[in-house]
Amino acid sequence: MGNEELQKLVENISQSSFGKPFAHKAVFNARLKTTGGRYMLQSHNIEMNPAQLERFGQEEFIRIIKHELCHYHLHIEGKGYQHRDADFKKLLAEVGGSRYCKTIPGARRQSKVRHVYACAGCKAEFVRRRQIDVKRYVCGRCKGQLKKIKTFSRENID
Known part of the structure; x- marks a missing residue:
């Protein structure tokens, strides 16, 4: 899957699960090691970890996209978009997004x-x-x- 396919997937999930368009960019960022994805507050873009897709499959990857889209739509609407906010938790439960992504073995290396x-x-x-x-x-x-x-x-x- 490339960045163009990811963009289309995010737009489709946004429209089908949230009923709202995704009007910004979604790209892969291979430098993400300990997280499934991230929502950029300044640009409203979403970056996704390609290792999550490779390691855990399409279904788990879609749940991570829904998580990031919760941040996106709530932030755009001016509601509570942070993990601790009730608006975020409620919307995440409604759309079936994952609260936490699965950890990739070896992603966090601690000095032994x-x-x-x-x-x-x-x-x-x-x-x-x-x-x-x-x-x-x-x-x-x-x-x-x-x-x-x-x-x-x-x-x-x-």
Whole structure:
């Protein structure tokens, strides 16, 4: 499916489910990793994650489009378009859109490496995801000098 087909699909869903035209652009954005799609407040365009279509199929993809169209139509009408708003929740339930999209495995990568530092003064230990410059930073408790003790992987301890 290309951008032209996506545009036609969004226009058809908007007309059939909402009874209103979609007068802006709908495009694929492969840079979206952790979300199914997004509605752009400034331009009123909709960007969709192509991985959602490939991974979960047409039916789930249509539910995500309905979710984004809820944002679109409510924002255009000046009603509550945010996830927490009652207008949004009500319209989403009426059209059968998905509240949350399914997560793509591997989309969120968290660092599995941890760095352990200890204070020379009070012997407090600090575990950090990122390395720190021990010449530049000191202990937050006693202002003592920090020393790197070890680096380990979370896989080894879980």
